Amino acid sequence: MAAGSPPGSAADDVLWSPTAAAIDASPTTALMRDVGVATYDELWQWSVDDVGRFWRTLWDRFDVQADGDPSIALADGSMPGARWFPDVLLSMPEHVFRAVDPEAVAIRFGAEGRELEHWTWGRLETETARIRAGLAAIGVTRGDRVVGYLPNVPQTIAAFLATASLGAIWSCCSPDFGTRTVIDRFAQVEPTVLLACDGYRYNGKPFDRTGTVDEIAAALPTLKATVRLPYLGIGGDWDAVFPPTDEPLTFARVPFDHPLWILYSSGTTGLPKAIVHGHGGILLEHLKVWRLGQAVGPEDRVLWTTTTGWVMWNLLVGVLLSDASIVLYEGSVGHPDLGVVWDLIEEAGVTVFGTGAAYIHGCLKAGLEPGKTRDLSRVRAVGSTGSPLSPDGFRWIYAHVGKDTWLFSTSGGTDIASAFVGGADVLPVRAGELQARCLGVAVAAWDDDGNELHDEVGELVVTKPMPSMPVKFWNDPDDERYRDSYFDTYPGVWRHGDWLRITPTGAAVIYGRSDSTINRGGIRMGTAEIYAAILSVEEIADALVVDVPSQDADRDSRMTLFAVLADGAMTASEELTRKVIAAVRRDASPRHVPDELVPVAEIPRTLTGKILEVPVKKLLMGRDPETVVSRDALANPAAFDWFVAYAAAGANTPA
Numbered sequence: 001m002a003a004g005s006p007p008g009s010a011a012d013d014v015l016w017s018p019t020a021a022a023i024d025a026s027p028t029t030a031l032m033r034d035v036g037v038a039t040y041d042e043l044w045q046w047s048v049d050d051v052g053r054f055w056r057t058l059w060d061r062f063d064v065q066a067d068g069d070p071s072i073a074l075a076d077g078s079m080p081g082a083r084w085f086p087d088v089l090l091s092m093p094e095h096v097f098r099a100v101d102p103e104a105v106a107i108r109f110g111a112e113g114r115e116l117e118h119w120t121w122g123r124l125e126t127e128t129a130r131i132r133a134g135l136a137a138i139g140v141t142r143g144d145r146v147v148g149y150l151p152n153v154p155q156t157i158a159a160f161l162a163t164a165s166l167g168a169i170w171s172c173c174s175p176d177f178g179t180r181t182v183i184d185r186f187a188q189v190e191p192t193v194l195l196a197c198d199g200y201r202y203n204g205k206p207f208d209r210t211g212t213v214d215e216i217a218a219a220l221p222t223l224k225a226t227v228r229l230p231y232l233g234i235g236g237d238w239d240a241v242f243p244p245t246d247e248p249l250t251f252a253r254v255p256f257d258h259p260l261w262i263l264y265s266s267g268t269t270g271l272p273k274a275i276v277h278g279h280g281g282i283l284l285e286h287l288k289v290w291r292l293g294q295a296v297g298p299e300d301r302v303l304w305t306t307t308t309g310w311v312m313w314n315l316l317v318g319v320l321l322s323d324a325s326i327v328l329y330e331g332s333v334g335h336p337d338l339g340v341v342w343d344l345i346e347e348a349g350v351t352v353f354g355t356g357a358a359y360i361h362g363c364l365k366a367g368l369e370p371g372k373t374r375d376l377s378r379v380r381a382v383g384s385t386g387s388p389l390s391p392d393g394f395r396w397i398y399a400h401v402g403k404d405t406w407l408f409s410t411s412g413g414t415d416i417a418s419a420f421v422g423g424a425d426v427l428p429v430r431a432g433e434l435q436a437r438c439l440g441v442a443v444a445a446w447d448d449d450g451n452e453l454h455d456e457v458g459e460l461v462v463t464k465p466m467p468s469m470p471v472k473f474w475n476d477p478d479d480e481r482y483r484d485s486y487f488d489t490y491p492g493v494w495r496h497g498d499w500l501r502i503t504p505t506g507a508a509v510i511y512g513r514s515d516s517t518i519n520r521g522g523i524r525m526g527t528a529e530i531y532a533a534i535l536s537v538e539e540i541a542d543a544l545v546v547d548v549p550s551q552d553a554d555r556d557s558r559m560t561l562f563a564v565l566a567d568g569a570m571t572a573s574e575e576l577t578r579k580v581i582a583a584v585r586r587d588a589s590p591r592h593v594p595d596e597l598v599p600v601a602e603i604p605r606t607l608t609g610k611i612l613e614v615p616v617k618k619l620l621m622g623r624d625p626e627t628v629v630s631r632d633a634l635a636n637p638a639a640f641d642w643f644v645a646y647a648a649a650g651a652n653t654p655a
Contacts, residue, residue, distance in 0.1 A: 015398050016403075028295075028426050041436075053073070064090065067090070070087070072086060078465075080486070084280060084465075089255060090253055091252060093165045095287075097128075102125065105120055105121075106119055106320065108327045108348045109153060110327070110348065112332065113204075113331075127155065131162035134241050135162060139192070140163070140192055141167075142167030142254070143167065144192040145191040146192065146193045148170070149173055149216060151174070151175055151231055151330045155229055156308055159195050164260055164279070169259045169262060171274075172261075174310075176309075177309060179215045180533070181588055188272075189474050192224050192225075193227065196213040196216070196217075198229070198232050200232070202335075210228075227241045254279055257471045258279050260278055260279045262276050263314065265414040273481065276473065277470060281468040282314075282468055285467060286321055288440065300324035300351045302319045302324055302325070302327065305355045324352075341359070342368075351381070353382050353383070354383030354384070357387045357389035380405065381405065381423075387519065387522065388511075394407060410422030410423060411434060415486070417468055419438050420441050421500070423435050427507075440466065441462060443462050444500075457500070459489070460497070473485075498514060518545065523592075530545050539576050540566065541563075543562065545562070546559070546613060548617060548620045548621060559595050561594035562599075562600045562616075564599070564600060577597050581594075601642065605636060605639075
């Protein structure tokens with residue numbers, strides 16, 4: 001997830017400032033007092049000067065429950081390979097259910113075609129206990145993988161908590177993911193149980209996934225069981241496999257770095273990266289986010305529009321570590337129109353609303369004025385992530401949601417299940433900027449030689465470990481892929497792949513991805529997956545995909561498919577375009593459908609056969625051809641020359 005603004009944002013355009021009373025009441029201010037600093041910047045510096053001390057301070061502040069001795073917070077600060085709290089055993093879901101009121105509402109749930117529902121804490125605990133008992137009866141034990149092909153519904157949260165309570169490992173994909181995309185993820189982790197839905201509803205239409213589930217299950221030979229949730233009412237055995245139980249909900253305490261879940265973030269080649277996060281790292285990070293950074297309380301109801309295939313789902317579940325409740329939404333944010341989410345916000349009494357920047361821009365372009373026709377008085381904060389939020393997007397929130405709204409834009413990723421830079425409730429909001437560097441995150445902008453940049457754009461790096469950095473990648477025994485993903489540019493320093501500028505005020509601006517991973521609406525997908533779908537179309541012989549950001553912050557990026565047609569043609573028929581779109585939707589993701597198909601004679605490659613994705617993207621962003629690639633490294637320079645001419649003509653540059 002990445003958010004920010006392009007060059008030219010109005011750095012001094014203050015849209016909101018916290019009141020003196022709000023600053024005084026903030027948990028961030030309380031921490032500042034306790035450690036003896038006067039400003040947020042000083043607190044951030046204190047938090048990164050000794051990251052072990054900072055996280056041990058939060059451990060005590062949030063009264064983390066564990067067996068063993070937490071005295072040693074950071075036993076080894078190496079990256080990768082940092083060792084946090086090596087002498088403790090704990091359970092993330094145990095903290096979710098600690099001291100809850102069984103009669104209080106834990107989850108509210110809205111969906112296309114359904115009335116607003118709710119689950120109390122008592123029901124969530126009961127449902128979690130029955131799923132836990134059912135999984136145990138199947139034979140799931142500590143370390144086994146339970147995978148979900150499930151929608152954004154309360155049962156999915158209960159299934160995750162049940163899995164983690166056993167010490168088993170959770171992994172999930174959204175049911176709009178295509179068969180091949182899911183298999184490429186789940187097959188890597190060799191699951192014991194597949195939990196799947198019979199279908200989902202989107203844009204007013206039901207999508208039967210029973211056949212897809214059969215195909216997925218057939219490709220996973222390690223499965224002991226497939227359990228189906230009858231979400232559409234087509235059929236399923238969920239209640240039969242997970243019947244009511246008298247067994248109390250208990251929690252297996254595990255080492256700090258014991259795997260909690262496996263998320264996926266694609267590279268540009270090969271299978272998606274299977275990113276493993278630990279119980280302790282996620283527990284501490286999400287306690288920091290929701291009890292210190294956002295400081296949500298019993299009166300708060302938090303909605304983040306997401307699917308179960310985006311890390312924001314995992315972050316939303318983390319709200320349950322606080323005293324707040326969460327609001328889920330399953331379906332299209334644009335059906336029957338973009339107002340459906342604002343209707344839910346009013347009906348559910350949402351106080352903290354998070355979404356992708358693309359949704360905010362969509363509301364802006366559509367001329368929506370949700371505050372005029374709905375009571376949004378309970379909304380005190382709006383979060384934005386997934387892509388850059390333009391200054392106009394910031395201003396739209398203050399004009400049409402509420403002038404007293406705290407707008408916090410954040411940037412982080414699946415890789416850490418949190419943010420590097422984002423909001424701070426004690427600081428002002430300026431149009432187009434992320435307010436601050438997150439506490440405990442030693443983030444900086446570096447040039448190519450590893451020098452720190454101030455008020456200049458550079459690579460986003462993290463120079464000290466975070467507890468929520470991946471424990472490992474699954475099936476990467478020597479950590480080779482892990483190292484290549486984050487530490488190949490600056491050994492021992494995390495390079496994330498985003499362009500970052502830290503402003504003189506300590507705020508941050510993100511300028512998009514510095515690699516070729518396609519990020520659409522916050523969902524990252526490697527080009528390898530998209531190519532697999534495209535090349536399944538027999539008329540396509542070769543392909544190159546790039547996603548070029550617009551020069552106008554209010555416009556979306558433009559994703560172009562350059563394709564070599566099997567018959568050598570240099571024009572594409574409408575029928576072929578429809579086939580390509582259908583293939584990408586089916587086998588990869590509906591969010592990653594190209595905006596246009598441009599036939600080419602040849603795809604440029606390096607001498608080792610790699611497609612020139614990053615150089616072509618830089619070309620189309622206006623970079624000098626001589627600086628984006630060495631011609632001596634090209635297997636077919638003439639093919640690259642075609643793109644040089646294409647870029648010079650401005651054919652692909654979004655307006």
